[in-house]
Amino acid sequence: MIADGEVDEDSEYENSVPGFHGRHAWSEELSDKNIRTSLKLDFGNASMENQRMMKIAPRVHLYVEDEQVTVDNGILKLKISKPEGQVIGLEYNGIENLLEFTKGSANTGGYWDVNWDTFGSNKDFHIDLIDGKEFAVIINNVNQVELSFKTTWNPSLKANVPLSIDKRFIVLRGSSGFYAYAIYEHKQDWPGFELQQTRMAFKLNEDMFRYMALSDYRQREMPLPEDRDRDRSIVLAYPEAVRIIRPIDPECKGEVDDKYQYSTDNEDNKVHGWISSYPPTGFWLITPSNEFRTGGPTKQDLTSHVGPTSLTMFVSNHYAGEGLNPKFRKGEHWKKVFGPIFVYLNSSPNKQSAKSMLWNDAKVQMENEVKSWPYNFPASADFQKARIRGSVSGRLMVQDWIISEGNMAASWAYIGLAEPGLTGSWQLECKGYQFWTRADMNGNFNISNVRTGVYGLFAWIPNFIGDYKYENTITITPGKSEQ
Incomplete structure (x- = not known):
């Protein structure tokens, strides 16, 4: 294992703060809230106290190995496969991995995928896991690491979506989470195609996360993924909808489970996720802007559902049909930045009221991310500051x-x-x-x-x-x- 380009001088840290916004700080127990969460540090105009806290926050370290990279900021460890760019590990709050990851499996850990069709055809349908082919370190200092996992369409591979996709991950010093975004590009001389869906998905640890929260009034203990198995449920009008007849938890008997039940309007789809009770830990997807989503503020889309699964939907035709599928002809150049989104982690020592505390803290974090938009730390010039x-x-x-x-x-x-x-x-x-x-x-x-x-x-x-x-x-x- 090697450390790639680490910097040890505190003076360099103080002089190279890139003007971060929002709640980025090291995890600390706050007695007035009984919650371990972020402290509000305004790196752009830091007070003396904030400057002191910046020095206390552990530095960001990057470790590059043959098949994976690890980013460690003292609060979390983010592990990503190399050069594919699949999130294979997320260590936090003493938990070795918040994610459900099986090596060699496609829909596992944290990943991007795309559903597409040959232009003008309804028969040549594809679902591609977006695996990077080129790995690059974009930024690596004590304050920030930004990594790139890029794939470019290869004409010899006709079955691959004709896009260049550059997936980016950012970890900041003192941040209880990480950022993810991607730059999609269709070049002028590439074949035409129809984009049906693209998203980022996370599969969480099945043994930990049972409680899902979408809003103040839409949160509950969820059925287990095994409850959807054919010997425990009956498929209804379509495969996603089942009636649970023999659940592991008797409280779920007779329920209908369907991921489409948990859809939300784009304008309200800013934070959702899961809570583990042992230990009390929250995993949240925060989308601070809708500028890159399709269909406007009233378009509905998926959030979280039984799995436990959390989704950030960027393009989909859910509830609208093929009219919302972007169609690209040969000769058309297109480029778009999706994200950044923020994957936020929090924890609480108070087991009795952990659910409400973690959810309320996630909402506060979401508001701070919204106020900080557009971020000034992503390195890509395609993301306008x-x-x-x-x-x-x-x-x-x-x-x-x-x-x-x-x-x-x-x-x-x-x-x-x-x-x-x-x-x-x-x-x-x-x-x-x-x-x-x-x-x-x-x-x-x-x-x-x-x-x-x-x-x-x-x-x-x-x-x-x-x-x-x-x-x-x-x-x-x-x-x-x-x-």
Whole structure:
């Protein structure tokens, strides 16, 4: 085992802090909350106390071996296969591996996959596990490690999706979790195809994680994966839906289990995950922005389900059909960044109230990640930082002659930017980025941190029939605010 490019000088750490945002700190028991979680450290404008805590937080170490790499920041150890880029181990809170991993198995640990079809065909369907072919260390210092696992389409392998995919993993100093994102690219001279789904999935330790939480009102002890076996359940209208008849836990008898029961609107799908009771430990997927998801804020998609499994869905046609499948023709260039998402880990010494405490802490962490968006630490230039982005503001009025002769404020309207198109086309927009906000009571709105590009402005108002589309396109340039 070798350490790759480690730095030992504290002075270099102090001088090279890259301006991180959010709750990134080493795990510490907080007496007022009885929870081991992150401390809020603003690396961009650190107070004296925060600077002291930065020094206390263990440095990030990278260890590179023949078939795997390990990143250790003193809070967690992240193990990733090399060069494939599959998460094979996640050590935290004295637990050797939070994940269920079997070497040689496809759907195990943490992985990216893609469902695709030959363009214009409904017969040549493929599900590809996205395995990297090239491994690279992008950043390696005491504050941050960023790793790349890249695969590029090979014309001799016709059965592989014609994409270049660069998977990235980031571990920060003092962070109780890790970040993941990927850059997808279809080059102009590559074959056409239809993208049906792509996601990042995590299979958690079956012996530990039984309690699932999606929201304040959607959380419970879940059936075991064995309860879905054919000798314990009856398949209903489709394979994902079963009625449990002979469960291991009698409390689950008669229940219908179906992963689609746990879907959530994109706008609400910001944090979900699992809790282990022994020891009290939380595993959470946090999505701080919906800009890279398809179908806008009201599009529903999968979250977590029996497995225990947690998903981050980037592209899917769930509940919408093939109209939401991105279709790429030969001659079309396309590139998109999915993520970063944050995999957050927390723990509590208080077993009696651990579930509520861990869930509430995960929500706090989610809010901090949202406030920190767009992150300033990803190394890829394809992920635009805040200084490059722009904003749009204005006021939306609505006409309804039955209610009022004059214009009325479009109170609480949904207002968004998406690829230019027809009125309502944002609902089927699946190649570009979308940026949405809610107007205030007076119809005023501000859409901030918008990637550079040309957009259409769309809106709809609760309790009013019809969609709105601004007649002109809007061009976002770096650092500019459009009104």
